[in-house]
Amino acid sequence: MATPLSADRQLKALRDEGVKVTERAGWRTHNRNHKGAWGPVHGVVIHHTVSSGDDSSVELCYNGHSALPGPLCHGVGRNDGTVALVSAGRANHAGSGDGDVLRAVINETALPAPNEADTDGNRHFYGLEIVNLGDNKDTYTRAQYRAAVLWAAALCRAHGWSERSVIGHKEWQPGKIDPRGPIEGGGSFSMTQFRADVRAQLAAKPGTDPAPTNPPKETPAMPLSTEDVKKVWTTDGILPAPSTAAKGNTHWTPDSYLRDTHVRVRAVQTELAATHATVQTLAGLIGRNVDTAAVVAAVEQAIADAVIKVDVDINSKES
Known part of the structure; x- marks a missing residue:
């Protein structure tokens, strides 16, 4: 049973891990706690925003829209490698997902395929929205990807979780596809690789940059000299x-x-x-x-x- 981090503890954990953080005004008290419980927390969920433009995406995630009030996550992964904080409480990001997946996250065991939407994920997960159109063409910058790894590792380290407490939205809620898309320098967003990178980060000291767990391979996107x-x-x-x-x-x-x-x-x-x-x-x-x-x-x-x-x-x- 993990108690959610306070705004101050969350901020410290992120900075200690090496995350470059910006604070959207009002983020510390901006939440959906009046709509349901916040905690206990058991893991983190990775999303893409289905939007472009860093500043506009941060505002979207802070305010939400007519069909889904904000905040829509806790952090927003900007293209420049910074994470904008928009909430320290319950946020509208995970929605209803599969209770079997939640149990696997709690036990840190293999994830089953999500086939139900019977459990409130907003109560139990931190959420990161990475700025990306999600059309499988828009490219994540390497700085964005690295910042997302650090963000996930920071929260896992603060709670004593392993990389198995990190999931993609598509692994939680039936019908979701995020995160997906190509990554700058080659390859596509893979939650298996993402967890491996979080594991490597957790094995290193906070604030350090471990050797990549999957060194870049020759691909058509990487030219030969x-x-x-x-x-x-x-x-x-x-x-x-x-x-x-x-x-x-x-x-x-x-x-x-x-x-x-x-x-x-x-x-x-x-x-x-x-x-x-x-x-x-x-x-x-x-x-x-x-x-x-x-x-x-x-x-x-x-x-x-x-x-x-x-x-x-x-x-x-x-x-």
């Missing part, structure tokens, strides 16, 4: 750069190589088909004494041996 190109693309003596790279471009993404390989393979297939047809025609002209299969096999081998030389003349320089 010229040196990477030389190492990867010339290892087998192929070409210094993809034939599909634009002139003057000094960086190529991995999917550039995939497209280039596809172009080259299609070119070889086309040439092979034409050669095969020619051999068949010649065999028909000179009679049945020619071993057509042997001729075709020899031509195919010659083409295979020459694959790496395709377009060498027109790609002798980096594009």
Whole structure:
């Protein structure tokens, strides 16, 4: 049974963890406590705002709207990596969710899929709204993501919870999709990875930045440098750069190589088909004494041996 943190204790916990905090005027007493109990608290819920613009999103989360009065969360994750505090009490963010999920959070066990809306989540969870359109296209900044990890870790540390007390809105309430969307630098918002990052933060001292639990991997969104190109693309003596790279471009993404390989393979297939047809025609002209299969096999081998030389003349320089 965890008693909710007071405004002062919440603020201290966040700052001690390294969260850059701004305080929206009135946040300490702005709440929905008159509509229901606040506490005991058992965890934190991560959301996206379905809005753009930091200042306007903070005001939206503080005031709410005609269908849902504010406050709509406790903190708002701005694009610049700061968290704006808008409430220290009960807030309209979690709504009714699955009681089985709440029990799993309390026990810090594996989460079941939410299939009911029978439990008041506003009573039991802190909520963070991250400014994002939630259309699966709008990108979370790295600063936003890091601030969200620190915010969740700060509250977990203050209450003695592990990362298993951190859930996404979509893991609490049936039909919800947040948080979702791409993250700056590659990858998409994953609650599994988010919890792993919270776990790493909790294992470190407050205010420190632990090594990433999932180091960035090469993805189409992360360009290769010229040196990477030389190492990867010339290892087998192929070409210094993809034939599909634009002139003057000094960086190529991995999917550039995939497209280039596809172009080259299609070119070889086309040439092979034409050669095969020619051999068949010649065999028909000179009679049945020619071993057509042997001729075709020899031509195919010659083409295979020459694959790496395709377009060498027109790609002798980096594009």
